[in-house]
Amino acid sequence: MPNMNTTKMKMPEQAPDIRNKNFEEVALGYTEQMAIEEAQRCLNCKHKPCVSGCPVNVRIPEFIAEVAKGEFLKAYEVITTTNALPAVCGRVCPQESQCEAKCVRGVKGEPVAIGRLERFVADWYMEHHGNIMPQKPASNGKKVAIIGSGPSGLACAGDLAKLGYDVTIFEAFHTAGGVLVYGIPEFRLPKAIVQKEIDKLSAMGVNVMTNMVIGKVLSIDELLEDMDFHAIFIGSGAGLPSFMGIEGEALVGVYSANEYLTRINLMKSYIEQYDTPIKKSKAVAVVGGGNVAMDAARCAKRLGAEHVYIVYRRSEVEMPARLEEIHHAKEEGIAFHFLRNPVKILNDGTGKVCGIECQVMELGEPDASGRRRPIAVEGSNYVLDVDTVVMSIGTSPNPLIRSTTEGLETNKKGCLIVNEDTNETTRQGIYAGGDAVTGAATVILAMGAGKKAAKSIDEYLKNA
Amino acid sequence: MFKIVSKKELNEAVTMLEIEAPFVAKKAKAGQFIIFRVDEYSERVPLTIADYDREKGTVTVIFQKVGLSTKLLGAKKEGESITDFVGPLGVATDYENFKKVAVIGGGVGCAIAYPQAKALHKMGVEVDVIVGFRNKDIVILEDEMKAVSTNYYLTTDDGSYGEKGFVTDKLKSLIEAGNNYDAVIAIGPIPMMKFVSIATKPYDIKTIVSLNPIMIDGTGMCGGCRVTVGGKIKFACVDGPDFDGHKVDFDELMNRNSIYKEREAEEAQTHICRLTGEKR
Numbered sequence: 039m040p041n042m043n044t045t046k047m048k049m050p051e052q053a054p055d056i057r058n059k060n061f062e063e064v065a066l067g068y069t070e071q072m073a074i075e076e077a078q079r080c081l082n083c084k085h086k087p088c089v090s091g092c093p094v095n096v097r098i099p100e101f102i103a104e105v106a107k108g109e110f111l112k113a114y115e116v117i118t119t120t121n122a123l124p125a126v127c128g129r130v131c132p133q134e135s136q137c138e139a140k141c142v143r144g145v146k147g148e149p150v151a152i153g154r155l156e157r158f159v160a161d162w163y164m165e166h167h168g169n170i171m172p173q174k175p176a177s178n179g180k181k182v183a184i185i186g187s188g189p190s191g192l193a194c195a196g197d198l199a200k201l202g203y204d205v206t207i208f209e210a211f212h213t214a215g216g217v218l219v220y221g222i223p224e225f226r227l228p229k230a231i232v233q234k235e236i237d238k239l240s241a242m243g244v245n246v247m248t249n250m251v252i253g254k255v256l257s258i259d260e261l262l263e264d265m266d267f268h269a270i271f272i273g274s275g276a277g278l279p280s281f282m283g284i285e286g287e288a289l290v291g292v293y294s295a296n297e298y299l300t301r302i303n304l305m306k307s308y309i310e311q312y313d314t315p316i317k318k319s320k321a322v323a324v325v326g327g328g329n330v331a332m333d334a335a336r337c338a339k340r341l342g343a344e345h346v347y348i349v350y351r352r353s354e355v356e357m358p359a360r361l362e363e364i365h366h367a368k369e370e371g372i373a374f375h376f377l378r379n380p381v382k383i384l385n386d387g388t389g390k391v392c393g394i395e396c397q398v399m400e401l402g403e404p405d406a407s408g409r410r411r412p413i414a415v416e417g418s419n420y421v422l423d424v425d426t427v428v429m430s431i432g433t434s435p436n437p438l439i440r441s442t443t444e445g446l447e448t449n450k451k452g453c454l455i456v457n458e459d460t461n462e463t464t465r466q467g468i469y470a471g472g473d474a475v476t477g478a479a480t481v482i483l484a485m486g487a488g489k490k491a492a493k494s495i496d497e498y499l500k501n502a
Numbered sequence: 503m504f505k506i507v508s509k510k511e512l513n514e515a516v517t518m519l520e521i522e523a524p525f526v527a528k529k530a531k532a533g534q535f536i537i538f539r540v541d542e543y544s545e546r547v548p549l550t551i552a553d554y555d556r557e558k559g560t561v562t563v564i565f566q567k568v569g570l571s572t573k574l575l576g577a578k579k580e581g582e583s584i585t586d587f588v589g590p591l592g593v594a595t596d597y598e599n600f601k602k603v604a605v606i607g608g609g610v611g612c613a614i615a616y617p618q619a620k621a622l623h624k625m626g627v628e629v630d631v632i633v634g635f636r637n638k639d640i641v642i643l644e645d646e647m648k649a650v651s652t653n654y655y656l657t658t659d660d661g662s663y664g665e666k667g668f669v670t671d672k673l674k675s676l677i678e679a680g681n682n683y684d685a686v687i688a689i690g691p692i693p694m695m696k697f698v699s700i701a702t703k704p705y706d707i708k709t710i711v712s713l714n715p716i717m718i719d720g721t722g723m724c725g726g727c728r729v730t731v732g733g734k735i736k737f738a739c740v741d742g743p744d745f746d747g748h749k750v751d752f753d754e755l756m757n758r759n760s761i762y763k764e765r766e767a768e769e770a771q772t773h774i775c776r777l778t779g780e781k782r
Contacts, residue, residue: 289757
């Protein structure tokens, strides 16, 4: 008999007042018993609506059935037939708008905790079999270059390596992982997990070259002509930060979320031993409502800020951030100012931030994105006293590769144009996926695109 | 890992390192920079490329030991390695169709002015080099600069070597004496670049400055290095580091560069050296 509890099995967590002072993982994960009990909530539906909600179509009821039986290794094998990074996806996917949104159990009560179960299986595997490295497949003699080591590049590299391709990943930073290492904080995604995934790729023969800024040190054409790569996958993401263009954005104390998070996550400026500095703030305003904004706000709190505000121009229901992160942020003492839009950052007279002037917004008619458009309320301006402002209003693709590669077409937002069926760009043999194509989106969509491109590259090179 | 092939102390505070980095050496051009990281705990710090040898696969950087990271780098010996060295970054200097150019170097800025003068000299451009130092003891690259300049002028603030005065004084007198420069390239401390730009403005001489804001990634993904040029936000790491000196908001740049002053001062007092275990 299935477990007919209407609520998900709770996941153990660090207490809010303790965790908002450290960078250790907030959610501690299920025990074996908890996982089995939660897995028994799955009805094993014949039509499997959950699978269609997953961008890489993980065989969800099948793996959950194995968990319910206590066959965790089998569950892992089912998941990894379609998802190479379950420990990552189980933690960072917005399940409420993907797999779990389609779960039948969600009609009356809470959906099955698919993400938590996926995470459990991946963590269990890592604990019990994590030291077993994959074998290096026999080489088929063809070389593929992957630009960028974020989720799309890692997924593409993994699938191609399995097929025997000689894969080289070119990464601009000194550490591979993309947003998984510089963006998402340790308290949401431990970096050891990311490193383990990269180690597995290395064991399969994938060569990771860091400190390689493609477009500067080597062009795409040089990779093809001089270095004899047979195909290329561009997974360079959307790392170019946007600013609002309001007065005071150049003051000392104004960061882009990318800079703030890079200093914290990649450069580890919150650990004494590391040299990269970060501003010590008393009060911080984070502008924006996505996952990046939540991450920045929760980091600011952990760095000791007494007051941390999220300033978001729409209302709570329009926030694009993961529900769980919004919930965690609230528990940790982040104050949410909904329907507020910054108009000016104030100067204390010495070039430093001393406040942010906001205006109250109200929601009008839906705009092109389908979300109700915020409209300013006249005469509603007020000032929040802050010494730091983090701008987290979105990013777009970096122009470095498109501006140095002829024939690579982009749309007006600077995103690479690809054939939707194959992920091939406007140049033969050059494929792209992830945020470089879609603009800022999710880890799992990027991985899905990387996998699709790997399949197309394989077909292209097999026939070449 | 990137190996230090040779090391030379140019004066008490300024060090020259030649580093093995074949990919960077192959593509480097005057005006571009690299980002280095000494070890796994270090920060990422930008340095302009002072020279390169494409055949040997080496890149030369010259830097002043002013803070933690430059001291760590300066403590490295010949044959030792650093963990990261990425580049070439930024846009190379655009020399258009210059026939006569004044290249101005202030202090350690001479290290960055040198490749500019060298590149122009090689192109057959008439190059007047004006360099300025606080005093005789810190003069660097005198022979190297002379070798690539048509005329070489050296000033010291205290008159202990060359002419007494500032580079701006010398520049003004050369312009007034009838030297028609197509461009002035000024590289050095921010106030120096600011005053050179002010000096050339009335004569409407194109003035190129090389800006040195705080950077992290150096590839355009964070905007930490943003500067206001002609009223617009630019990222120095991808749009620069060269900009039109007449359009740069130098005061804003100086303010932005002060953000970690307190932390740096604190560090100088209390930081424990990873190399020796001593306080630095």
